[in-house]
Amino acid sequence: METTSKDGYTLDHISHLHDLHLADVPAGDAPPPRCHACGLDCTRSAYQCAPCGYALHPSCARVGRAARHPAHPEHPLSLRLAPPYQSGIYTCDACRVGGHEFVLHCHHCQFDLHLPCAALPADAAVASRAHPHPLRLVYDSPHRGKQGVLVVCTVCQQGIVPEQWHYGCDRCETFAAHVGCAVPDALAKDLYPRVDMQRVRAEQEARNTAALLQQYQQMSALISAQSSMFASNTASMINAMQGLNLGARMSNENLAINFNKSGTGDEIRKREEYYKQGVFGWLHKA
Ligand SMILES: [Zn+2]
Ligand SMILES: [Zn+2]
Ligand SMILES: [Zn+2]
Ligand SMILES: [Zn+2]
Ligand SMILES: [Zn+2]
Ligand SMILES: [Zn+2]
Secondary structure, eight states: OOOEESSSSEEEOTTOSSOEEEEEOOOSSSOOOBOTTTSOBOOSEEEEEGGGTEEEOHHHHTOOSEEOOTTSTTSOEEEESSOSSTTSOEEOTTTOOEEOSOEEEETTTTEEEOHHHHTSOOSSOEEETTEEEEEEEESSOTTTTOTTOOEEOTTTOOEEOTTSOEEEESSOTTOEEOHHHHSTTOGGGGGSOOBOHHHHHHHHHHHHHHHHHHHHHHHHHHHHHHHHHHHHHHHHHHHHHHHHTHHHHOOGGGTTTTTTSOOOHHHHHHHHHHHHHHHHHHHHHO
């Protein structure tokens, strides 16, 4: 292991030429040092090389060259000091946020974790003030990939992005919590935002209304296209239908289903009525 800790306060880290020294970060007006391993601010303490302005979070500094993570049990992850991709960016498989600093990487699977995301307490017995039972880090939400589906956090009642890790309880199936709601002092908590549910609901409503209007416009266009086609082809269509005996098979109940198919003038008019009523009915309900 190239990363060695001499006395707990001094660290010889592979990422920097000089020794790093552990020190408290004073709360004050000066901007806090930025961790070179993860890009987040060091707010409490940091391993620093003051002359170079180089800093690492203690938890980021202690990540070894190779690590196992329960979210990716197949292979060990290796610590890379830069993303192993030509783009110079990786996407973290925990929070789905991009990164260009250190990464825990599986080169077989292109699996990548930010160091603070990898450091989240992950075993099945995370004690949290937010819930009486031990919590477990959930790597794969059942809603992952379903656009617009949000899990609501039991603690803060705001939305959890379904693509992101969250905390769950084995005993309470409906319990779900943001990383920051379950582990308030987690370094990574700001990478897991609370989604404003009021805004989501307002946007959903606006989208539904827009979708209904669009549906109505498409139907109107279809209706007028069919009407004009019908006017020019009336005689031949009626003849063809009678010949195939299709008219008799097309019952009134089938009018809606057969909207896109042809019919007699009377049937087309009935269909127009049916759709106009239907669409206006939805719009008034919405
Ligand atoms: Zn860090
Ligand atoms: Zn230095
Ligand atoms: Zn992450
Ligand atoms: Zn792998
Ligand atoms: Zn929450
Ligand atoms: Zn529970």
